[in-house]
Amino acid sequence: MKFSESLKKNKDFQIVYKKGRSLANKCLVMYVLKNEIGKNRLGISVSKKVGNSVVRHHLTRLVRESYRLSEEHFRCGYDIVVIVRTGAKDKVYHDIESALIHLGKLHKIYIQDEKRS
Template sequence: MNFTESLKKNFQFRYVYNRGRSIANRHLVMYVVKNGAQGNKLGISVSKKVGKSVVRSHVTRLIRESYRNMEEEIRPGYDIVVIARVICKDATYHEVNASLRHLLKKHQLLLSYQENHQEKNCEKEIENEER
């Protein structure tokens, strides 16, 4: 992860839980809060309910790799905490990747989503001006 630091301390996670906005889907829960910095900070939490340490490490690696592959598409300046649900232990990389992308779109953190959304608004404004 070239551009992203990790959230490591308990107080960092608690801050994001308390101040952040959460959205969930089948595999993951994501909390996001602005941090006012140049880059993002990512924290990944996988509970012991998910499985033993080998399984938890595998799920963590899947999430981290999915994030790494789309890191350049993510808007900077946010603290992000991703929590894996129990069903995530049986998920493939593609399912985790799709879930993570879905949550980032819901939080409007993907640059491509933001740019497309702004272009649509501009097109609507142009149509309204022509009338």
């Protein structure tokens, strides 16, 4: 991730949950909060309700890779927390990627090039 860092501390997650704006679709919930550092920080949360550790880790990797490959389209300067819902359990990479982009567009932090439309 060139333009982003990971959000790791529980305190940072709690700030985004309390002060951020959330939107959801069937697979993901995305909380977004503007930060002051000029970089995006991405946090990913997968509950034990979703599945065992193998399933949770797989979904985390899918979300992180989806974000990494489309990160140049996301506006900079935001803390983003993505929560994986149980509906994402059986989804493939392209479903997770489209869900992530969909939420980015709803939050107005995803900018798509006119050439790629």
